[in-house]
Amino acid sequence: MKRTEISQILKYRDAYIDLQLRVDGWVRTVRDSKNFGFIEINDGSCFSGLQILLERGALPNYQEAVKLISGSSISVIGVLADSPGGKQQVELRARTVRVVSASPPDYPLQKKRHSMEFLRGMPHLRARTNTLSAVFRIRSLMAAAVHRFFGERGFVYVHTPIITTSDSEGAGEMFRVTTLDPAAPPLDGSGAIDYSRDFFGRQAGLTVSGQLEAEAFAHAFGKVYTFGPTFRAENSNTPRHAAEFWMIEPEVAFADLADDMCLAEDMVKYVIGELLDGAESELAFLNSRVDGELLSRLSAVAGAAFARITYTEAIAVLERHNSEFEYKAAWGRDLQTEHERFLTEKILKRPVFVTDYPKDIKAFYMRQNDDGRTVAAMDLLVPGVGELIGGSQREERLDRLEQRIAALGMDAEAYRWYLDLRRYGGVAHSGFGLGFERAVMYMTGVTNIRDALPFPRTAGGAANGL
Ligand code: 4AD
Ligand code: MG
Numbered sequence: 001m002k003r004t005e006i007s008q009i010l011k012y013r014d015a016y017i018d019l020q021l022r023v024d025g026w027v028r029t030v031r032d033s034k035n036f037g038f039i040e041i042n043d044g045s046c047f048s049g050l051q052i053l054l055e056r057g058a059l060p061n062y063q064e065a066v067k068l069i070s071g072s073s074i075s076v077i078g079v080l081a082d083s084p085g086g087k088q089q090v091e092l093r094a095r096t097v098r099v100v101s102a103s104p105p106d107y108p109l110q111k112k113r114h115s116m117e118f119l120r121g122m123p124h125l126r127a128r129t130n131t132l133s134a135v136f137r138i139r140s141l142m143a144a145a146v147h148r149f150f151g152e153r154g155f156v157y158v159h160t161p162i163i164t165t166s167d168s169e170g171a172g173e174m175f176r177v178t179t180l181d182p183a184a185p186p187l188d189g190s191g192a193i194d195y196s197r198d199f200f201g202r203q204a205g206l207t208v209s210g211q212l213e214a215e216a217f218a219h220a221f222g223k224v225y226t227f228g229p230t231f232r233a234e235n236s237n238t239p240r241h242a243a244e245f246w247m248i249e250p251e252v253a254f255a256d257l258a259d260d261m262c263l264a265e266d267m268v269k270y271v272i273g274e275l276l277d278g279a280e281s282e283l284a285f286l287n288s289r290v291d292g293e294l295l296s297r298l299s300a301v302a303g304a305a306f307a308r309i310t311y312t313e314a315i316a317v318l319e320r321h322n323s324e325f326e327y328k329a330a331w332g333r334d335l336q337t338e339h340e341r342f343l344t345e346k347i348l349k350r351p352v353f354v355t356d357y358p359k360d361i362k363a364f365y366m367r368q369n370d371d372g373r374t375v376a377a378m379d380l381l382v383p384g385v386g387e388l389i390g391g392s393q394r395e396e397r398l399d400r401l402e403q404r405i406a407a408l409g410m411d412a413e414a415y416r417w418y419l420d421l422r423r424y425g426g427v428a429h430s431g432f433g434l435g436f437e438r439a440v441m442y443m444t445g446v447t448n449i450r451d452a453l454p455f456p457r458t459a460g461g462a463a464n465g466l
Contacts, residue, residue, distance in 0.1 A: 001077060007046035009080065013090055016080045023050060023092055024075045024100070026128065027068050029111055037066040039097075041074065047134060047281040051083060051091040052076050059094055070111065071103035071128070116451050123455050131289060134282035135444045136454060138275060142440065145274035146227060146248055149267050155250060156221040160210030160228065165202055166414060168212045169363050173232045174205030175243075206231035209433060210249050212365070212418055215394060218251040218429055219421050225250040227436075235459050239448040240337065240386065242437060244457040251431035257367075257376040257393040260430035261353050264380055264389050265306050267434070268351070272302045275443055291445025297383065298443065300350070307352040311335075311374070314343055314354050334361045340379075340386035351382045364404050365418075366392040378432070385442045391432020398422040 001022045009016050009023070025043030037054035056062045068074065075098045083091040108122060109129060119126040126132045150157065167174050179199040180186065188194040195203040210226035217224045230247045250263060275283065276298060287294045309317075318329035318339050327336045335343075335354070344352050356374040359366070366375035380389035395401045401422060405412050412419075440452035450456040 005045035006043050006048065006050045009050065009090065010046065010048060017082065017090070018079065020077065020079050021092065022075065022077045025073070027070055027072045027074060029070060030066055030068050032066040037062065039065065039068065041076065047137065047285065051085070052078065053091045053093045054097065059097065061097060064099060065097045068099065069103040069105055069107050070109060071107040073100040074098065075100055116448065120450055127454070130285060132451070134285050135440065135446055135451060138279050138282050138444050139440050139452065141275060141279055142271050142443065145271045146267070149270045150225045150250065153223065155223045155225050156217065158214060158217045158224045158226055160207065160213040160226045162207055162229065163204055164207045165200065165204050166212060167205070168209045170408065170410065171208070173208055173234050175231050175233050177204045177206060208232050209247065211251065211431060211433065214249050214251040214431060215421055215429065218253045219425065222253045223250070237459050240438065242449050242453055242456055242458050245453070246436035248434045248436060249431060251429060253427050253429045255430045256428055257355065257378060257430055260391050260393065260432055261308065261378055264391065264432050269302050271439070272298050272443065276302065286445050294445040304350055306380070307348045307350055308355065309352060310355050311357045317347055318342065332358050332360070337386045340381045344381040345383045351380060353378045353380050362392070364408050364410065365394050367395045368400055382442050385438050388438050388442060389432050389434045391430065393428065393430040396422055396426045396428055398426065
């Protein structure tokens with residue numbers, strides 16, 4: 001007999017009632033009450049599990065079944081019936097229960113609630129818990145929604161390289177990729193490591209952003225996006241920074257900063273809308289267990305316009321509250337997470353775009369404003385997370401870009417191809433990067449990026465060989 005997935009049973013419940021079905025899955029909980037036993041089984045096809053009813057007199061291996069440890073895998077054949085019990089609508093009345101693999105009693109996931117910290121110690125098992133299974137299914141739905149969003153709008157999906165020779169953010173946070181012998185690297189005449197003898201003939205690393213390559217494709221396709229892994233050797237051990245994270249980076253030709261913000265706002269709202277439609281059980285569970293304001297926040301965001309203020313305005317507001325901050329806000333300094341959260345949570349109480357940052361605290365490629373001190377940058381700040389998106393209009397004027405590269409002492413030769421984009425048919429263009437894990441945090445309520453990544457890599461912590 002072929003197995004039926006629990007998702008199908010719950011979806012087409014009426015069609016399956018009174019039918020004999022086979023359900024395979026993993027035991028979540030077992031209860032034995034005199035003449036009846038109950039197993040909650042989950043097969044991963046949906047958030048909900050299914051109750052299996054065992055009858056002592058009717059099931060030859062009743063004793064074996066009610067002694068099963070959580071985590072065991074079983075295959076059950078039974079008849080689907082309306083359930084008289086409170087919670088669940090249907091149950092499978094077992095005729096046979098075949099134990100596929102019985103867990104020993106040391107199975108680490110108990111019925112009681114475990115802390116997120118405890119579960120981080122077992123990334124290979126934690127997706128079997130309700131909370132993490134809700135988070136990772138939502139993560140998957142969000143990724144699909146992102147592709148749908150751009151697909152519906154005619155964007156071309158480009159796979160930008162993971163190994164690269166340019167530090168596109170210029171922040172010096174690249175992980176190195178090399179095949180040189182770390183104990184005895186070849187040296188040049190001045191005693192420095194001779195990367196010309198390395199695998200790629202020059203220094204290479206893992207990408208910190210696909211933006212620069214996306215800009216090249218935007219000048220061919222007009223509207224493109226990348227969605228892939230990015231790597232940063234930031235040594236910041238915070239709940240918001242990972243060494244390996246995923247970024248969504250659209251890049252649009254003939255678009256200015258205002259167009260860029262509209263696209264970002266539409267995308268965030270689209271993904272939330274898709275979740276409210278498609279992840280009801282997961283969101284309801286997270287709302288009850290993880291973040292009591294999740295549902296109201298997501299519904300509010302889907303319906304209201306995001307705020308927009310300039311960096312200069314933001315600093316003026318923050319300076320009035322400097323006594324409340326560890327780091328004092330001042331014009332010319334970057335915003336700290338405490339400032340970002342204060343703006344979005346306390347002042348505006350909704351997502352806010354902060355625009356036009358001082359050029360000295362932003363990347364070289366951002367378009368200079370006429371005031372000579374700021375650039376056409378935008379960050380989207382959201383409650384609970386802080387910076388969710390960083391984006392900008394790009395400097396399309398060749399002379400300005402060349403001056404900036406020179407002023408920052410960057411290697412102009414390495415950016416020759418990037419300058420070519422301005423030389424040959426350059427146009428106004430804009431884009432942004434959305435940190436996918438930050439979005440997962442925002443849309444699930446988890447407060448640590450380690451719980452938004454299936455197998456997190458953070459400074460000092462890739463766990464257990466996984
Ligand atoms: O603001 P960032 O550094 O912008 C860029 O990389 C641009 N090239 C994007 C673009 O315009 N195409 O990073 C973008 C976003 C941040 O807003 C944040 O959400 C996320 O990426 N991010 C991180 N997420 C997790 N861990 C880290 N270490 C992150 N660093 C940035
Ligand atoms: Mg940023």
